[in-house]
Amino acid sequence: MIFRHDQITVKFPETTTPDAKAAAAVQELLGGKFGEMSTLMNYTFQSFNFRGRSKLRPFYDLISNIAAEEYSHIEAVSYAINLLLSGTTTRADRNKPAKKGADPAPLKDQEDARISSHFLNSGQTALPMDSMGRFWTGENVFSSGNLKLDLLHNFFLECGARAGKIRVYESTDNPTARAAVGYLLVRGGVHVVAYAKALEVLTGANVGAILPIPDVSNKKFPEARKLEENEGLHTIMYHQSKDYTQLSKIWNGPHPEDGKPLVVTDELPKGYPAPDLDMEPQLAAPGDIDPGMLKYYADKL
Ligand code: MN
Numbered sequence: 001m002i003f004r005h006d007q008i009t010v011k012f013p014e015t016t017t018p019d020a021k022a023a024a025a026v027q028e029l030l031g032g033k034f035g036e037m038s039t040l041m042n043y044t045f046q047s048f049n050f051r052g053r054s055k056l057r058p059f060y061d062l063i064s065n066i067a068a069e070e071y072s073h074i075e076a077v078s079y080a081i082n083l084l085l086s087g088t089t090t091r092a093d094r095n096k097p098a099k100k101g102a103d104p105a106p107l108k109d110q111e112d113a114r115i116s117s118h119f120l121n122s123g124q125t126a127l128p129m130d131s132m133g134r135f136w137t138g139e140n141v142f143s144s145g146n147l148k149l150d151l152l153h154n155f156f157l158e159c160g161a162r163a164g165k166i167r168v169y170e171s172t173d174n175p176t177a178r179a180a181v182g183y184l185l186v187r188g189g190v191h192v193v194a195y196a197k198a199l200e201v202l203t204g205a206n207v208g209a210i211l212p213i214p215d216v217s218n219k220k221f222p223e224a225r226k227l228e229e230n231e232g233l234h235t236i237m238y239h240q241s242k243d244y245t246q247l248s249k250i251w252n253g254p255h256p257e258d259g260k261p262l263v264v265t266d267e268l269p270k271g272y273p274a275p276d277l278d279m280e281p282q283l284a285a286p287g288d289i290d291p292g293m294l295k296y297y298a299d300k301l
Pocket residue numbers: 036039070073184187188
């Protein structure tokens with residue numbers, strides 16, 4: 001079972017510039033083929049489906065532990081999208097009657113939005129879809145029943161996810177989007193190394209030698225570099241459960257890139273309060289119900 005902490009792991013900037021295009025780009029990291037929905041559901045199902053776990057316990061613990069961490073990633077990415085969408089349309093004040101001549105189309109600013117569902121099917125919020133507005137699908141889940149194959153898949157998935165993060169970073173300079181991407185690059189980097197090491201333990205192959213994929217260090221991205229240099233976030237595997245006792249059989253030794261020691265900790269990841277965002281009032285457009293119309297029907301009744 002999962003226990004939730006009502007905190008998010010990404011420290012967002014104090015203020016966010018509304019940015020529907022950046023929100024659409026970040027959707028790729030949530031519901032794209034290589035997004036957080038995919039990593040979450042792949043590892044979750046692989047952990048449920050894991051047979052022979054008494055013999056292969058360290059691998060079961062690792063996959064289960066990373067699955068739990070991915071939950072915090074869909075959470076953080078969703079908040080990034082919500083922050084970016086806040087204020088992208090005209091905001092009416094619900095407590096005041098609509099002004100004469102007020103804009104009768106408060107969503108018009110987003111008539112050409114890349115993802116119209118942000119405005120037409122939700123209250124300007126994150127949805128489980130990619131940057132093209134295609135909904136995430138369970139077809140993205142791979143759970144073969146063969147541990148070596150699943151670990152290879154997971155390694156590939158994390159490397160593909162890393163490429164996606166880098167390209168989203170390149171497609172927007174919005175600091176809120178980049179705060180999320182920087183964090184995910186670091187933690188995704190942990191998962192790349194974790195699956196590489198799991199394959200090494202299982203097979204003896206030197207998978208770490210082919211890192212990084214793509215060939216660029218996280219330290220090139222200022223938001224990621226800060227987390228690696230100040231917090232050592234690229235070396236830490238957080239115990240997501242006290243039951244996963246064998247993580248250190250895989251997560252140990254030097255980090256393949258900078259040689260820093262890999263550590264498993266019982267400490268919680270740093271948490272920050274989840275943003276409490278204003279309501280979006282547009283369902284009442286063009287304003288409050290016309291008092292004349294209300295009186296007409298009240299009299300009729
Ligand atoms: Mn992730």
